[in-house]
Amino acid sequence: MAHSTVYDVAHKAGVSIATVSRVVNSPEKVNLETRTKVLQAIDQLGYVPKAEAAARARKSAGRIAVLAPFFTYPSFVQRLRGVANALAHLPYEMTVYNVDNTARRDSYVTSLSLTRRFDGLILMALPFTQVTVERLVNNSIETVSIEVTHPSFSSIEIDDHAGGRLAADFLIRKGHKRLGFIGDTDLPDLAFPTSDRRLTGYRAAVRDAGLELDPLNISLAAQSLQNGRHSMHALMSQPHPPTAVFCASDTQAMGALKAAHELYLNVPRDVAIVGFDDLDFADYIGLTTIRQHLEESGRLAVELLLSRLENRARPIKNVRLTLEVIERETT
Amino acid sequence: MAHSTVYDVAHKAGVSIATVSRVVNSPEKVNLETRTKVLQAIDQLGYVPKAEAAARARKSAGRIAVLAPFFTYPSFVQRLRGVANALAHLPYEMTVYNVDNTARRDSYVTSLSLTRRFDGLILMALPFTQVTVERLVNNSIETVSIEVTHPSFSSIEIDDHAGGRLAADFLIRKGHKRLGFIGDTDLPDLAFPTSDRRLTGYRAAVRDAGLELDPLNISLAAQSLQNGRHSMHALMSQPHPPTAVFCASDTQAMGALKAAHELYLNVPRDVAIVGFDDLDFADYIGLTTIRQHLEESGRLAVELLLSRLENRARPIKNVRLTLEVIERETT
DNA sequence: TGCTTACATGAAAGCACTTACAAGTATAAC
DNA sequence: GTTATACTTGTAAGTGCTTTCATGTAAGCA
16 A cells, blocks of 8 residues: 555556557546456555655645754753744745754755755854855745855854853952863864854953963863863862853753852852853753743744845845843853 | 855865865864865855755764753753763764643654654653554654554653652651652653653552552642742641652752751651652752663654664664662652 | 785666657558 | 557657676786
């Protein structure tokens, strides 16, 4: 009963595949008797010509593709939730492509847009080359980029640099003088280096305040709870540990918090911790953090995409989402 | 430049059509130099592969579909991570369908399976009707179901009932006599009622121990941190609050923990809390929980699926994953 | 230096159909 | 009883693309 082909039908009806094809495409060319026989076989086998099915679906793919590095990072998940919710009652499905190695990334966008069928593309924190851009534009694939801006696309970005400053200014205003930082090792090329940018802004603000960011107080590792914890242990076991640590993500901050407890440090008395993202759980562990509107970014990406999909004449928009310090119990 | 084909591109780039195809579909397999040459030719000719022809020639769709209710629940995300990782270096992409209402659930399976847009299907915690089963079987769509078992499919399940017992036995052994439960309101039809089953097992074990589960000590609500918190507040503000609470998910347990802190209750002295899932963060908040192997379940689902995809003659497998109590600081 | 291994590539065999072409049969016309 | 004509139908040659297989070449190693 599986998916049958012209061959199956032909065999069952005792005719050639050409006849089957004719019955489907120009029935008047085939004798009534034969035609009936073939139609019967078609019904019995539940035969659906593939091309036709494809053609029917061709109007619109009804799919929007989302490319994200490490889509299981909480921050990406939260963005995805925004995308999924926005798409929930629309005739579009979402395909998530997980970009997890550099080799793949380079060509992924290219080959995807050429090979796969979808109506729109959402790029999450993926840097791209000019060639990629041109290819997407040439194939008129409507694209929205989150975190990375480009004049050819609609985009949604946050000012990571300003986010870093925000954290530093906040901590300095609280009286801290020895500041630390826990961030991502940059995976060159793979994902957009938000952590680096946050660090740059952080450092700039520290300098502006006449302070210095000791390289020993900076620890970088791949983003994870475990690494956040290790980084914190490393920072705090120095002769002159920082009195406040800014983490490039809430995940790392959570790991840092764990480490602080393990070291019997009182947070925020002994050391203050600031995260970044304001994930769901941040509120629940009382984490002070820089809020970026993750779910909203996903929702907005869909909105921008669909708006252009409906009417290509609409202008490309580059939206910048605001950041804010959410003060809780870790500072 | 009308419609160019692989042949045109191949000719212009001085390579074979096979190489052109490879550049489009798996660029990493072709030498950078050659690739550049071909891409140049592609750009110059404005070549766009005909999806229809590709679909015809491609034996498999190269897609596996994952249907999940509320895919942004942490437990589903963790399963998805297992799926994504298992698929990472295989020629399959993953499409996540978020099922958020019953109507959609049925239509997905129907329409998607009819157009045969994917090779395999993973159903996460989705109950299905016999009609659906038949449709899938008729269209010979290889399916693996997680959490729900059916003789026609491979499946991966856990014994929720036993999980509930495990939690109760553990708490009773710790000396608790007034037990509480925080679980999901069942969304009839939409998702598999794991929470209910855990409650049933929990209650049974409590009875077996000669105790009683007071209905006032049970609070059900849609799964979320907020609701977990509210439920805990409700339970603990009674005249006879429980001394231990089992939550049907770690998310709810985290909310409950938050509530306990807000009420200045010492955990575990005043009230013990046990979760379910053992999510990433459980270890970090010291949550005692019933561990189920989420990521592994995703990995395994892919394994079962691919095994049957390679060779349909292989038997259908119904795997039961074990559960265990992970004792931490909340009990 | 000879031998194994990995990589890059082209030839060729599909895929699921469509369609031009030719052949066979029945009917009509002489 | 031929021959012309209209119908049917099967054969086989495309269609544009993917992928296996085999071969040639470059690199690794003792």
